[in-house]
Amino acid sequence: MIGVMGAGAFGTALAVSLALGGRDVVLWARDGDAVARMRNDRVNPRLPGVTLPDTLTVTDDFDTLSGDFPVLLAVPMQKLRDAIRSQHAILDARPLVACCKGIELATGHGPSQVIAQELPGATPALLTGPSFAADIARGLPTALTLACAEGPCAEELQTALSAPNLRLYRTEDVVGAETGGAMKNVIAIACGAAIGAGYGESARAAVMTRGYAEMVRLAVARGAQPGTLAGLSGFGDLALTCTSTQSRNYAFGISIGEGAKFDPNITVEGAATARAVAKASRALGVEMPITQVVVALIDGKVDMETALGMLLSRPLKEE
Structure with a gap:
């Protein structure tokens, strides 16, 4: 049973x-x-x-x-x-x-x-x-x-x-698995916003890749094994959620990028998770710029052009 x-x-x-x-x-x-x-x-x-x-x-x-x-x-x-x-x-x-x-x-x-x-x-x-x-x-x-x-x-x-x-x-590695499952929703919102705003597939690929880096940083800071995030619960879920309109988080992001309304009756786990992760990352001292931008977009504190500028103006560094 x-x-x-x-x-x-x-x-x-x-x-x-x-x-x-x-x-x-x-x-x-x-x-x-x-x-x-x-x-x-x-x-x-x-x-x-x-x-x-x-x-x-x-x-x-x-x-x-x-x-x-x-x-x-x-x-x-x-x-x-x-x-x-x-x-x-x-x-x-x-x-x-x-x-x-x-x-x-x-x-x-x-x-x-x-x-x-x-x-x-x-x-x-x-x-x-x-x-x-x-x-x-x-x-x-x-x-x-x-x-x-x-x-x-x-x-x-x-x-x-x-x-x-x-x-x-x-x-x-429960912590690694649950961190991947949580973070992929946040990054999916960012990817959807990039597509909705017309920034293109290359921009989405960049957001996915750098979002994955944020995912791993947070997971390791919470005590996870980094290799867990390369599996289904991390990379696999990220790839699916950031590329399909069946994903509610990705569709929500598209609506943000387009400046369109989104059905308030649809549960978007990534919205609350983004706020929770932004708070946790500050306490852990983990740098998570994409997550912070997602929170700012959800809360209506920045528009897409400003959000893009926030990410592109970050200091140049090694990957």
Whole structure:
């Protein structure tokens, strides 16, 4: 049995993939009306065109997740703490796999730290890497990173969460994996802004490359291994998120570059993460000019021309 907390597009996609892979899966959603519709129609409106398998149980009763089986936490990063705190009795003392990407704005902590603080008896893990919900749900091949500091549990989770279309690579460097997953959203906003403003593909490549350097600097300062960022959770996720309009963060960046409005109902994890990372980088003494520019753009403190000038006028140095 595998539980999934959160019936957004990504949580549902993972639940569908695992159910089709032969697992019994319970997908929990807070909205009872939405659960009733999914039960009747076997479709989640957030993932159109995908039929929910019969082996996938949809419920709004959290007690259904009681047990010792793994639970995937597919909730937004900024809502993770409150979500798991409200279900402390059921979620503690079991493997919990965060499927969100970001840094908590209030504390500067990643998902694994939030889990450890709120549920000290649980085993925190992280599922991250280059992936779109629609691809996973359609059965398209996807490779992800499973990060867990406890080796034996990591191996069990790797087996339990693999599916015909999902190949998982494991690492014990949780900090590195979660930093890559968080930072790629920030850099995607910057890349989208460059494209939206008409600066071209070469500018985007430059932003991606220098953004990757910022990602590695931050990860190492937080205690990660630099090689982790060269894998799926870092470079791989960066490449996907900075080049596809399926990425909400990249699309948000494009709207900034174009000076257009963006749907406020769409969650953009990179916005809050950029602010959290800018704050953390100052405390750690890490230089992160692209992140700082992204924050200034999001807050409306600079326009694109000024932002470009801020980056191009930086002192010349070795790469």
